[in-house]
Amino acid sequence: MKGPHTPIGEDDLQAYVDGRIAQDRFALVETYLDEQPEVRARLERERRQVEVLREQLRAKFEEPVPARLRVSSIRAGRRRRSRGWMRAAAAAVLIFALGCGSGWVLGRGAPIALPAARLAAADAVSQGAMAAYRTYVVEVAHPVEVGAEHEKHLMTWLSKRLGRPLEAPDLSAFGYALMGGRLLPARRGAAAQLMYENAGGERLTLYVQASDGTQTAFRFFRDGDASTLAWLDQGFGFAVTAPLARNALLPIAEAVYHAFEPAGSASGNG
Amino acid sequence: MDDMVTLLEPLIPPLRRYARALMRDRAAADDLVQDCLELAISRWHQRREGSDARSWTFAILHNLAISRMRQSKRRGVHVPLDDLQQEVVAQAPDQDQGLRQHDVMKALDALPEEQKNVLLLVSVEDLSYAEAARVLDIPIGTVMSRLARARERLRHIMEPGAQGGGEAGQVLPFRQRRVK
Numbered sequence: 376m377k378g379p380h381t382p383i384g385e386d387d388l389q390a391y392v393d394g395r396i397a398q399d400r401f402a403l404v405e406t407y408l409d410e411q412p413e414v415r416a417r418l419e420r421e422r423r424q425v426e427v428l429r430e431q432l433r434a435k436f437e438e439p440v441p442a443r444l445r446v447s448s449i450r451a452g453r454r455r456r457s458r459g460w461m462r463a464a465a466a467a468v469l470i471f472a473l474g475c476g477s478g479w480v481l482g483r484g485a486p487i488a489l490p491a492a493r494l495a496a497a498d499a500v501s502q503g504a505m506a507a508y509r510t511y512v513v514e515v516a517h518p519v520e521v522g523a524e525h526e527k528h529l530m531t532w533l534s535k536r537l538g539r540p541l542e543a544p545d546l547s548a549f550g551y552a553l554m555g556g557r558l559l560p561a562r563r564g565a566a567a568q569l570m571y572e573n574a575g576g577e578r579l580t581l582y583v584q585a586s587d588g589t590q591t592a593f594r595f596f597r598d599g600d601a602s603t604l605a606w607l608d609q610g611f612g613f614a615v616t617a618p619l620a621r622n623a624l625l626p627i628a629e630a631v632y633h634a635f636e637p638a639g640s641a642s643g644n645g
Numbered sequence: 646m647d648d649m650v651t652l653l654e655p656l657i658p659p660l661r662r663y664a665r666a667l668m669r670d671r672a673a674a675d676d677l678v679q680d681c682l683e684l685a686i687s688r689w690h691q692r693r694e695g696s697d698a699r700s701w702t703f704a705i706l707h708n709l710a711i712s713r714m715r716q717s718k719r720r721g722v723h724v725p726l727d728d729l730q731q732e733v734v735a736q737a738p739d740q741d742q743g744l745r746q747h748d749v750m751k752a753l754d755a756l757p758e759e760q761k762n763v764l765l766l767v768s769v770e771d772l773s774y775a776e777a778a779r780v781l782d783i784p785i786g787t788v789m790s791r792l793a794r795a796r797e798r799l800r801h802i803m804e805p806g807a808q809g810g811g812e813a814g815q816v817l818p819f820r821q822r823r824v825k
Binding site: 385386388389390392393395417420421424425427428429431432435436437438440441443444445446447449450453535538 | 653665672676683686749774789792793796800
């Protein structure tokens with residue numbers, strides 16, 4: 376660094392504005408500025424600009440950090456990706472528990488054991504899913520907004536809009552092929568609908584939207600000929616809707632649950 | 646391992662602030678921070694023991710931002726909604742209040758990218774000159790000269806009457822921003 380005898384330079388002035396001037400230079404710069412009131416005025420204005428700039432950006436600094444940007448959730452996402460099989464096993468246990476008849480899947484009676492708010496959130500997801508299903512499944516000309524031939528683009532777009540990595544689950548094991556998907560309005564931000572069709576022309580939809588609540592088991596709804604299984608997980612609601620009986624829908628929902636859970640894998644490198 | 650959480654977690658608000666000032670689009674900025682954290686976490690073990698986590702992480706963010714901006718340049722200019730709104734609310738200059746807040750942000754947008762980075766890292770993020778030089782991978786002398794030019798330019802934009810005014814009275818619109 377400069378000693379006290381080097382002439383004043385622009386870097387001294389910058390350091391002065393930033394309040395970082397070395398002690399042995401400070402007096403020297405002060406003397407210089409006493410002789411150069413215009414320069415002093417300039418530096419004062421620059422200092423004030425910096426303050427305004429900091430002030431302007433303070434709101435961003437103080438804003439609460441969203442969950443997706445916390446180190447813990449990013450690490451959890453990486454772990455999940457690298458240990459997808461563990462999640463699958465956990466899901467199997469969950470599904471098994473359901474099968475054992477908590478009343479969630481089997482009954483239509485009032486579900487037990489979960490706070491009302493979360494149930495309401497799950498119900499809202501089913502309703503959104505059912506409404507979207509009814510609207511678009513019958514559509515002949517434009518059932519989807521972006522077709523399966525542009526799957527990569529579609530999923531990147533939907534992931535971005537929903538703020539969550541999404542990949543279209545492969546449902547070919549059940550005879551369903553992806554037709555495409557669309558973005559839909561939802562109460563909180565946007566929702567995504569993916570549509571699948573089997574050889575017999577029967578259509579099935581997956582519906583995803585941001586939702587309150589951390590985790591619920593599957594909830595079953597029936598409306599006319601269509602059934603929905605919905606669940607919440609990590610701030611998102613998921614629903615699978617199809618003209619199927621509950622028992623036929625359950626393995627599909629299970630597969631979708633598996634597919635979405637390690638879903639971060641889409642962008643994963645770990 | 647858990648020095649990672651203790652070192653990274655406090656950096657998130659500053660990283661978001663820096664990204665937001667660069668990108669001006671809320672979602673794009675947070676996407677950038679998320680990508681940065683993903684990379685930082687996956688490469689944490691490559692970090693030299695005891696090296697400065699802040700400069701290291703900001704450098705990752707900076708490099709991601711550069712490549713993102715190059716991409717969007719290729720795709721054509723995207724004017725985020727935030728900027729459009731600002732354009733609408735901008736009023737005639739008010740002589741008494743030369744430093745109105747949205748003026749500063751608009752003026753910031755009018756700076757060349759390389760000057761903006763330096764100014765933000767030093768003046769807002771409080772990085773030392775040496776740290777800013779490491780983040781941007783440039784010599785410290787370049788940091789100083791870019792900083793001086795950034796401040797000078799800001800001043801000219803904000804103060805129509807200032808010497809060498811030229812185009813200075815008007816804030817350059819976003820689209821005319823020179824990016825080198």
